[in-house]
Amino acid sequence: MSGYFISIEGIDGSGKTTQANLLKRKLNDLGYKVTLTREPGGVTGAEEIRNLLVKGDQDRWSSVTEILLFFAARRHHLERCILPALDSGSIVICDRFTDSTLVYQGGNNPNLIKLINNLRELVVKREPDLTIVIDVDPSKSLSRGLKRKSKENRFELFGLEFQEKANLSYRSLSKELERCHLINGKKNIKDTHESIWKLVSNHINSI
Ligand code: TYD
DSSP: OOOOEEEEESSSSSHHHHHHHHHHHHHHHHHHOOOEEEEEEOSHHHHHHHHHHHOTTTTTTHHHHHHHHHHHHHHHHIIIIHHHHHTTTOEEEEESSHHHIIIIIIIGGGGGHHHHHHHIIIIIOOOOOOOEEEOHHHHHHHHHHTTTTTTTOOGGGGGGHHHHHHHHHHHHHHHTTTTTTEEEOOOHHHHHHHHHHHHHHHHHHHO
């Protein structure tokens, strides 16, 4: 039996993490085995790389180095968590995956999209079966994100224009890729969860 791989995407403060938790609970209640994980991170070594990425000065890394760090963390996460969980028949819910690199790092620097796509083919190879993109108002989600006063705010500090661009890139990905579905996240938590559940239940009923 092979599992099912769901990624949840959206800009900072879009409510992905809350929705990932609600989705896990719903699936568990129905008896599904679920692995909830996140990027960058998810397993010890990758969480160590996460610290290098989400904290500190904005110009801490060159663009290429930053992409390599995201992919190093991702490869480790795949090897140690995602692939074994899928092999054991689990539904994997991952809070961000390669689309985040395409949107955040590629969106900021289109010259790097080729590198990202090459790394995706060479070291990731596994695409999610279903990607949920939570669509929100960038100014609201940014202020929500910054209110958390987390030290993990290196990307939030890039500002509103950056988040607006990221939101637009997510919208175009959802148009381009069949596995990617845009969910209206401007509603309350419960309504957003219901929209996500409608989508997910349609997909897992057919596996
Ligand atoms: P995350 O923990 O999902 O933050 P939040 O819960 O605020 O959305 O992700 C941490 C930051 O890392 C986030 O600002 C987006 C950024 N990021 C990238 O820039 N590229 C990537 O490939 C990934 C996975 C995350």
